[in-house]
Amino acid sequence: MRSANERPTGGELLRLQDVRKVYGRSRNSVTALASVSLGFQRRTFTAVMGPSGSGKSTFLHCAALLDRPTSGSVLLEGQDLTAMNERALTKLRRNRIGFVFQSFNLLPALTVVDNVTLPLRLAGERPDRRRVDEVIERTGLTSRRKHRPGELSGGQQQRVAIARALVTRPVLLFGDEPTGALDTQTALEILGLLREAVDAGEQTAVIVTHDPVAASHADRVVFLVDGQVSAELQRPSAEQVARQMTQLGSWARTRRPMGAERVN
Ligand code: ADP
Secondary structure: OOOOOEOOOOOEEEEEEEEEEEEOOHHHOEEEEEEEEEEEEOOOEEEEEOOOOOOHHHHHHHHOOOOOOOEEEEEEOOEEHHHOOHHHHHHHHHHHEEEEEOOOOOOOOOOHHHHHHHHHHHOOOOOOHHHHHHHHHHOOOHHHOOOOHHHOOHHHHHHHHHHHHHOOOOOEEEEEOOOOOOOHHHHHHHHHHHHHHHHOOOOEEEEEOOOHHHHOOOOEEEEEEOOEEEEEEEOOOHHHHHHHHHHHHHHHHHOOOOOOEOOO
16 A cells, blocks of 8 residues: 555656755845746756756755755655655665765775675675676776776776666666766767666666766756756757757846746
8 A cells, every 4th residue: 555655656766745945044045946847757868958057966966865854745656755764764775775976986096896895884784796897897997906996097087987777776776967077088988888788677777967978868958047947858969959059048137948848
């Protein structure tokens, strides 16, 4: 039987429902997310774009449960996570959510293997050697197992971060500008790995990016303006994404979408 705070989500893994985030109080308050309702189907790859200050980071933090919305719900498999206590949320984040950052966020004193297995050890689990080997191989790091982050290129470091994010077999994989610090070719390799994680059927990926080429690897691109969803594109080309980005400024001024479907 469903509990009171469960709702059916069909093929959806994650849903943000009327999510609002206000920073500060009264006169000094900033509405970073006005009222965002978005669903994420299982095993899809979504890119979130928008001008600086449009609420992308806030959106990602609320969706990944790193921050709580001021109001609204975040539902994972139908369960409202905003009602959970911190302890339960920490556990859920550890087991079910992987995160990849622009700046890699690796521990410099640890080897590749130790960085990758850290989430398991933090969760009090003994790393499953087969799983660790598999994820290290999949990310092309087999010959680098004993290296430390300082001995690796940016792309290799981001591979370690992806291996670390995947080692717990999370259902959700979030990326905050995961290719932002990489050159074009390396960025493509990293995007390929994210795409592969989704296509292999285990993960649902959501990344924030300002790069139309990165966004064109996604199944869907969601555009935010002033804390609201202004438009969505399905499987767009990099050119379509770039065109939409240039039109967002006009949308912000007129509050009317141009070219793409308006999402309410
Ligand atoms: P983006 O990632 O698209 O640049 P953000 O989510 O970082 O946008 O920010 C959205 C709005 O919320 C901006 O106006 C920003 O200044 C504001 N904001 C973000 N974080 C905070 C915070 N901790 N305190 C106050 N205002 C914030």
